[in-house]
Amino acid sequence: xxxxxxxxxxxxxxxxxxxxxxxxxxxxxxxxxxxxxxxxxxxxxxxxxxxxxxxxxxxxxxxxxxxxxxxxxxxxxxxxxxxxxxxxxxxxxxxxxxxxxxxxxxxxxxxxxxxxxxxxxxxxxxxxxxxxxxxx
Amino acid sequence: xxxxxxxxxxxxxxxxxxxxxxxxxxxxxxxxxxxxxxxxxxxxxxxxxxxxxxxxxxxxxxxxxxxxxxxxxxxxxxxxxxxxxxxxxxxxxxxxxxxxxxxxxxxxxxxxxxxxxxxxxxxxxxxxxxxxxxxxxxxx
Numbered sequence: 429x430x431x432x433x434x435x436x437x438x439x440x441x442x443x444x445x446x447x448x449x450x451x452x453x454x455x456x457x458x459x460x461x462x463x464x465x466x467x468x469x470x471x472x473x474x475x476x477x478x479x480x481x482x483x484x485x486x487x488x489x490x491x492x493x494x495x496x497x498x499x500x501x502x503x504x505x506x507x508x509x510x511x512x513x514x515x516x517x518x519x520x521x522x523x524x525x526x527x528x529x530x531x532x533x534x535x536x537x538x539x540x541x542x543x544x545x546x547x548x549x550x551x552x553x554x555x556x557x558x559x560x561x562x563x564x
Numbered sequence: 565x566x567x568x569x570x571x572x573x574x575x576x577x578x579x580x581x582x583x584x585x586x587x588x589x590x591x592x593x594x595x596x597x598x599x600x601x602x603x604x605x606x607x608x609x610x611x612x613x614x615x616x617x618x619x620x621x622x623x624x625x626x627x628x629x630x631x632x633x634x635x636x637x638x639x640x641x642x643x644x645x646x647x648x649x650x651x652x653x654x655x656x657x658x659x660x661x662x663x664x665x666x667x668x669x670x671x672x673x674x675x676x677x678x679x680x681x682x683x684x685x686x687x688x689x690x691x692x693x694x695x696x697x698x699x700x701x702x703x704x
Contacts, residue, residue: 435584436609440616442576449569451630456666477574484578485674498590512658514690520651533617549656
């Protein structure tokens, strides 16, 4: 449980630093979209954020912290899920970070609704997959 | 500081995702498996993150600009509309299918895990398809 609380605190601290430091909301969906807006100087912060994010994995490896990734190897499922997440977060303007952490943290009603909706959809999806015997 | 701040924020964010186990799809799916073998621990990740950001966000209201930039960029959208709900339902469905959302997927990229790379490829493709076929929200 302490790993979850500590990790959550680090995420909250990261979001706080970005807000107090440069006045930006740390949403991964916006960061992802910014990959295609490299000519827009207002988005350059997102590329620096992405570099830091990617650096976390090698840093954890370097300090010897093991971080398991248990994921399906069903290619069709991976592609369908990736497309849904990419498309859905773009039109919904945010994901677990932008709506879930920052949006709820600043008490945005829109983000509360979005977060409850995607968690509910996730719960229904997992329940339906279990019902038909499709698991990880 | 203009670029070091977001770099450090990204690094801390990634470390938080890895320490908490949010980057492990199986753990995320177990969190969503409310009607099966539910493992609720991940709620503490969001709880701790939201509370921390809530406190700092409230404190920041006494400032009229951030430390290293000229203004705060608050999201302008406030309405709950069909576009938001459709997007959240699509996202949640994909999240449940595999157990990855954008942040954890990106933080797992340098593991070289083939499944993660396939997911991230499709994630970027989905983002671009939405951009070209739907486009950004028109700001009013």
